[in-house]
Amino acid sequence: MDNTHRTMANEAASLPENEGAARTLNFLEEIIEADLAAGKYKSILTRFPPEPNGYLHVGHAKSICLNFGLAKRYGGKTNLRFDDTNPAKEETEYVDSIKEDVRWLGFEWANEFYASDYFDQLYEWACVLIKKGLAYVDDQSQEEIRRTRGTVMQPGVNSPFRNRSIEENADLFRRMRAGEFPDGAKVLRAKIDMAHPNMLMRDPLMYRIIHTGHHRTGNRWCIYPMYDYAHGESDSIENITHSICTLEFDVHRPLYDWFIEKLEIFPSRQYEFARLNLTYTVMSKRKLLELVKNKYVAGWDDPRMPTICGMRRRGYTPESIRLFAEKVGVAKRDNVIDLSLLEWCVREDLNKRANRYMAVLDPLKVVITNYPEGATEEMEAVNNPEDENAGKRRIPFSREIYIEREDFMENPPKKYFRLSPGNEVRLRYAYIIKCEEVVKDAAGNITELHCTYDPGTRSGSGNGRQVKGTVHWVSAAHAGCAEVRLFDRLFTEARMDNIPEDKDYKDFINAGSLRTVTAFIEPALKALPHLAHVQFERLGYFTVDADAMPGKPVFNRTVTLKDTWAKVAGK
Ligand code: ATP
Numbered sequence: 179m180d181n182t183h184r185t186m187a188n189e190a191a192s193l194p195e196n197e198g199a200a201r202t203l204n205f206l207e208e209i210i211e212a213d214l215a216a217g218k219y220k221s222i223l224t225r226f227p228p229e230p231n232g233y234l235h236v237g238h239a240k241s242i243c244l245n246f247g248l249a250k251r252y253g254g255k256t257n258l259r260f261d262d263t264n265p266a267k268e269e270t271e272y273v274d275s276i277k278e279d280v281r282w283l284g285f286e287w288a289n290e291f292y293a294s295d296y297f298d299q300l301y302e303w304a305c306v307l308i309k310k311g312l313a314y315v316d317d318q319s320q321e322e323i324r325r326t327r328g329t330v331m332q333p334g335v336n337s338p339f340r341n342r343s344i345e346e347n348a349d350l351f352r353r354m355r356a357g358e359f360p361d362g363a364k365v366l367r368a369k370i371d372m373a374h375p376n377m378l379m380r381d382p383l384m385y386r387i388i389h390t391g392h393h394r395t396g397n398r399w400c401i402y403p404m405y406d407y408a409h410g411e412s413d414s415i416e417n418i419t420h421s422i423c424t425l426e427f428d429v430h431r432p433l434y435d436w437f438i439e440k441l442e443i444f445p446s447r448q449y450e451f452a453r454l455n456l457t458y459t460v461m462s463k464r465k466l467l468e469l470v471k472n473k474y475v476a477g478w479d480d481p482r483m484p485t486i487c488g489m490r491r492r493g494y495t496p497e498s499i500r501l502f503a504e505k506v507g508v509a510k511r512d513n514v515i516d517l518s519l520l521e522w523c524v525r526e527d528l529n530k531r532a533n534r535y536m537a538v539l540d541p542l543k544v545v546i547t548n549y550p551e552g553a554t555e556e557m558e559a560v561n562n563p564e565d566e567n568a569g570k571r572r573i574p575f576s577r578e579i580y581i582e583r584e585d586f587m588e589n590p591p592k593k594y595f596r597l598s599p600g601n602e603v604r605l606r607y608a609y610i611i612k613c614e615e616v617v618k619d620a621a622g623n624i625t626e627l628h629c630t631y632d633p634g635t636r637s638g639s640g641n642g643r644q645v646k647g648t649v650h651w652v653s654a655a656h657a658g659c660a661e662v663r664l665f666d667r668l669f670t671e672a673r674m675d676n677i678p679e680d681k682d683y684k685d686f687i688n689a690g691s692l693r694t695v696t697a698f699i700e701p702a703l704k705a706l707p708h709l710a711h712v713q714f715e716r717l718g719y720f721t722v723d724a725d726a727m728p729g730k731p732v733f734n735r736t737v738t739l740k741d742t743w744a745k746v747a748g749k
């Protein structure tokens with residue numbers, strides 16, 4: 179074993195399950211391994227650079243897992259850098275939520291930085307470029323600048339201000355900063371090439387005038403750097419070795435490199451991977467903000483939102499999201515990932531950690547007529563067959579119980595193994611019962627069932643008698659009442675990235691994405707803490723919502739036990 183392999187093996191041993199498994203390297207890992215092998219860097223430094231203008235979503239989660247995951251795998255570090263160069267849209271509320279979400283996902287950053295911390299340095303470097311004759315102040319409006327940029331086929335037109343002297347540029351830029359000019363009166367542009375085949379290299383903007391307060395720098399600045407100028411320079415200031423961003427930035431890379439080369443600063447390098455897209459949802463912050471503002475959802479953390487706080491409230495775990503990020507992998511081409519993969523990861527993780535309980539969402543009363551009135555006995559149940567440490571509990575059983583309305587059929591088809599007149603079914607952890615009578619109201623609705631039980635069939639009593647169906651139940655006298663929120667996909671259309679042009683994404687909001695029911699729950703479910711993960715047997719995984727209060731349990735359905743949508747879609 180050579181050294182590299184030993185390091186890798188040790189690393190892998192400390193990685194969470196599924197992340198250290200043998201698999202081929204993705205292209206970023208190949209690049210990093212080559213860089214490390216060539217001695218290009220002693221250790222790697224990545225960054226996660228959110229703009230604090232909204233809450234993080236599952237796409238950001240992918241980027242977080244990638245940036246932090248790579249650093250962790252190769253013994254490096256990751257900075258959290260708020261890309262707060264745009265004064266108007268940014269708020270401290272978002273900064274706080276972003277930090278909470280990154281930590282919740284299980285990652286700790288080496289440093290917390292703000293691009294706005296670099297405004298002085300960026301300004302100085304702009305002055306350096308002016309002195310080198312590589313930047314100039316342009317008096318044209320942004321509209322004029324756009325018009326004279328040319329097209330992919332045609333070169334742009336040089337600005338009449340392009341040949342200002344270095345002294346004049348330096349003086350004007352200083353006065354831009356001093357606040358002598360109104361918004362839009364002037365901009366600073368890099369002097370590259372108005373005929374460059376890459377449109378972004380045609381004298382791109384570096385600074386514009388915006389007389390607006392900033393959430394951190396207050397009114398100290400009235401000129402703000404553009405993304406392309408600020409981002410690479412910020413990477414370089416921090417000595418970021420691998421600056422990983424999404425594919426749409428590949429055309430920006432020559433400019434990223436140009437600034438670094440001309441300024442002769444630390445050579446950070448940019449690498450692009452495919453943005454994560456998911457079916458049945460939208461991820462643009464503008465759209466998510468609109469859903470919140472116009473109250474299509476209850477807030478950023480509505481459990482139907484693809485936001486990290488929404489997924490948390492819904493009952494997704496950090497482990498399941500990290501597993502999802504790993505499964506999605508790192509692609510070089512844009513793709514749309516099926517939401518059912520994310521749900522599969524959630525089930526995979528909750529199956530191991532969620533204790534099983536019984537709850538009835540759509541109750542039908544069953545009276546066991548030969549069971550002694552007023553008697554109660556306790557049935558023993560295994561909390562989690564996947565986890566021996568989860569222990570056992572006792573569930574009260576009595577004469578009147580609730581079962582799921584769905585688990586009874588008056589006129590069943592062949593091969594219906596649940597309850598029907600004259601038929602037997604096992605009550606989970608309890609007895610075999612037989613339906614003797616169906617009680618109806620005047621309108622013909624079934625109000626309750628009268629059954630008899632076979633006392634010799636108590637679960638675990640070793641009685642060999644078998645029946646085909648087992649149903650869950652709760653004892654009526656002992657049950658608690660809970661509000662249960664049943665979530666479904668927020669949109670009816672899988673490919674929300676590809677809706678017809680004459681439609682708006684809001685036309686596809688799923689009207690049935692939230693259904694609230696009142697359920698009966700077994701006593702052990704009455705007082706669980708917020709975000710406890712449970713399985714309601716045969717129904718799905720659920721979690722305790724933030725709205726729950728003592729005596730008033732509220733559950734969110736995290737995910738059903740099986741993928742019902744795949745069936746609907748005929749897959
Ligand atoms: P929006 O365009 O909706 O405002 P954004 O990409 O501008 O989102 P940022 O806050 O700038 O949001 O993103 C921070 C980081 O997360 C960036 O590095 C960005 O590339 C990455 N990121 C954002 N969305 C996705 C996604 N869907 N998949 C993977 N990475 C993403």
Ligand code: MG
Pocket residue numbers: 229
């Ligand atoms: Mg962005």
